[in-house]
Amino acid sequence: MAANVDLSTNVAGVKLPNLFYNASGVMCQTEKELNQLIESDSGALITKSATFLPREGNPSPRYTALPNGIGSINSMGLPNEGYEYYLNFAKNYNYNNSKGKPLFISLSGLSVQDNVNMITAFNDADLPCILEVNFSCPNVPGKPQLGYDFEGMENALTVLAPLIKKPFGIKLPPYFDIAHFDIAANIFNKFENLAYVTCINSVGNGLAIDVETEQVLVKPKDGFGGLGGLMVLNTALANVNAFYRRLSPGKQVIGVGGVTSGKEAFMHVLAGASAVQIGTTLKEEGEGCFTRISKELSEIMASKGYKTLDDFRGKVKTP
Ligand code: HRO
Numbered sequence: 001m002a003a004n005v006d007l008s009t010n011v012a013g014v015k016l017p018n019l020f021y022n023a024s025g026v027m028c029q030t031e032k033e034l035n036q037l038i039e040s041d042s043g044a045l046i047t048k049s050a051t052f053l054p055r056e057g058n059p060s061p062r063y064t065a066l067p068n069g070i071g072s073i074n075s076m077g078l079p080n081e082g083y084e085y086y087l088n089f090a091k092n093y094n095y096n097n098s099k100g101k102p103l104f105i106s107l108s109g110l111s112v113q114d115n116v117n118m119i120t121a122f123n124d125a126d127l128p129c130i131l132e133v134n135f136s137c138p139n140v141p142g143k144p145q146l147g148y149d150f151e152g153m154e155n156a157l158t159v160l161a162p163l164i165k166k167p168f169g170i171k172l173p174p175y176f177d178i179a180h181f182d183i184a185a186n187i188f189n190k191f192e193n194l195a196y197v198t199c200i201n202s203v204g205n206g207l208a209i210d211v212e213t214e215q216v217l218v219k220p221k222d223g224f225g226g227l228g229g230l231m232v233l234n235t236a237l238a239n240v241n242a243f244y245r246r247l248s249p250g251k252q253v254i255g256v257g258g259v260t261s262g263k264e265a266f267m268h269v270l271a272g273a274s275a276v277q278i279g280t281t282l283k284e285e286g287e288g289c290f291t292r293i294s295k296e297l298s299e300i301m302a303s304k305g306y307k308t309l310d311d312f313r314g315k316v317k318t319p
Contacts, residue, residue, distance in 0.1 A: 046105070072283065136200075199239035204227075
């Protein structure tokens with residue numbers, strides 16, 4: 001780590017020793033994987049999105065990295081251990097023994113009522129973890145992404161935000177139209193305890209084809225799956241910056257998409273990210289990526305004379 005550089009940050013009023021953690025879905029389904037994250041140099045951890053009941057997910061192959069480091073495609077289909085497993089993990093989470101890392105819990109109910117039931121259980125347990133509601137899984141057949149249904153998303157937030165009471169976050173799909181950034185941000189600004197949005201989930205329903213075998217690369221949904229990694233960097237940056245510019249003061253954006261090195265992480269913070277998640281690179285490289293990318297970002301900051309993330313967050317310039 002470069003001397004005199006501080007990578008710490010705050011999300012939803014909670015301190016993270018550094019800005020990096022896993023993108024939900026990577027290294028976070030089982031307790032064993034979550035413990036690997038605790039041991040790593042991440043600054044936090046988030047669980048795999050939970051449904052009310054455990055799910056096996058879609059048939060394999062359902063994830064693959066794509067050639068030349070461009071990224072990945074997945075159609076996992078929400079495999080998870082069910083919310084009670086993650087509630088239990090959260091109950092046993094030892095904040096003194098986890099290097100000061102906050103715990104984020106991702107919830108992805110298959111209906112608003114499922115989200116209500118899961119949130120009620122977390123409320124009853126009264127834990128210091130931060131809830132993040134996933135409005136953007138692209139891979140469950142027959143379940144469109146709620147993030148693309150503005151009315152449905154507002155209705156869901158109208159029910160869930162007062163129920164959660166505490167500061168919470170939502171995971172968004174990428175948007176591709178300025179009018180959609182405006183509409184979505186106007187909705188989010190109506191909910192006071194919506195503390196942050198995480199941008200972006202995978203770019204839904206891409207298709208990857210192997211020339212040799214003439215086959216699609218993942219089996220579910222005839223090969224259609226969510227794209228992640230370097231190829232989505234610019235879409236991710238656009239979404240981070242669009243919401244950074246539009247959300248009411250105090251609301252935050254967490255950046256995810258296309259981070260392979262300190263350079264892309266630096267861009268996410270310049271675009272406005274308060275924290276940065278790593279998905280495809282974590283999956284491909286393992287948890288050592290947190291150590292490497294923290295060092296790379298520190299070196300970039302030191303070379304530019306920046307000491308803290310606040311020195312350059314959101315300060316991207318226009319020529
Ligand atoms: O499990 C998945 O297929 C999945 C989820 Cl929940 C998500 O939010 N984003 C993604 O790319 N895959």
